[in-house]
Amino acid sequence: MRNSIKNNMKNSMKNNMKDSMCNPVKTPKKIYALFTMLLLMFIFESVMLKNRAAIVSVFKNEIHQKPEKYTGTDNFSKTGNDTVPTQKKRIALTFDDGPHPAYTIKLLDGLKERNVHATFFVIGENACHHSEILKRMSTEGHLIGNHTYSHVQLTCIPEQTAIEEIRKTNDVIENATGVRVKYIRPPYGSLPKELTSETTLTPVLWTIDPRDWSVLNTTSVANHIVSRAKDGDIILLHDIFETSVDAAFIVIDKLQAEGFEFVTIEELLQSTAD
Numbered sequence: 001m002r003n004s005i006k007n008n009m010k011n012s013m014k015n016n017m018k019d020s021m022c023n024p025v026k027t028p029k030k031i032y033a034l035f036t037m038l039l040l041m042f043i044f045e046s047v048m049l050k051n052r053a054a055i056v057s058v059f060k061n062e063i064h065q066k067p068e069k070y071t072g073t074d075n076f077s078k079t080g081n082d083t084v085p086t087q088k089k090r091i092a093l094t095f096d097d098g099p100h101p102a103y104t105i106k107l108l109d110g111l112k113e114r115n116v117h118a119t120f121f122v123i124g125e126n127a128c129h130h131s132e133i134l135k136r137m138s139t140e141g142h143l144i145g146n147h148t149y150s151h152v153q154l155t156c157i158p159e160q161t162a163i164e165e166i167r168k169t170n171d172v173i174e175n176a177t178g179v180r181v182k183y184i185r186p187p188y189g190s191l192p193k194e195l196t197s198e199t200t201l202t203p204v205l206w207t208i209d210p211r212d213w214s215v216l217n218t219t220s221v222a223n224h225i226v227s228r229a230k231d232g233d234i235i236l237l238h239d240i241f242e243t244s245v246d247a248a249f250i251v252i253d254k255l256q257a258e259g260f261e262f263v264t265i266e267e268l269l270q271s272t273a274d
């Protein structure tokens with residue numbers, strides 16, 4: 001009995017082996033086709049991925065590429081991911097009625113310390129006693145303009161007298177500095193039309209007037225200017241008052257921190273003409 005079972009098992013195993021060797025299970029054609037298709041898809045996807053990586057890397061390089069060395073002087077402001085060059089805000093400090101033997105010197109020291117150039121509209125009869133101050137202004141890069149010889153209202157005097165007021169002041173400035181005068185600030189802002197054609201000087205008024213001569217308070221004058229300052233403004237101050245000189249220093253420090261650049265009237269007019 002045991003032997004017959006053993007023999008049956010052997011025969012059964014032999015038959016199974018025979019089946020697997022001589023009669024393999026036939027793989028349907030569909031499976032071959034599917035396998036081939038999957039293989040092709042895999043190859044195709046690999047090639048595409050490689051190409052896509054290369055394209056993205058070129059694109060990224062274009063987006064993030066920065067100039068190796070920027071040699072210009074433009075200020076850069078950030079808008080989103082782009083860096084766009086923009087012009088710096090420019091503003092001009094002007095001082096009338098000087099020079100003053102003490103306060104103008106204090107002002108020049110403070111301007112030099114802060115690397116700022118300003119414009120001085122001097123009165124001829126003050127300037128003629130202080131040619132050394134005028135020379136220093138010019139040497140240190142400041143612009144000097146005409147504010148008449150004796151601070152007269154040019155619309156209220158005879159034309160010939162007005163011309164004399166301007167000519168004498170030009171002489172004082174030019175003798176002290178050797179630089180030709182190009183700008184005039186008429187006292188009280190009034191210049192007769194006839195006189196404009198008589199003189200080659202360019203009249204310059206102002207856009208911010210804190211009335212420093214009346215206020216005589218450093219903080220109030222400085223706050224008035226700083227709260228209104230914008231690109232292209234011309235600030236009117238008088239360097240014959242210490243409160244105004246101190247206010248100018250506060251204004252410079254605050255506005256420089258806000259990105260303003262202080263320039264002379266000539267530089268300001270040139271930049272607006274560009």
Ligand SMILES: [Zn+2]
Nearest residue numbers: 096097187188
């Ligand atoms: Zn004046």
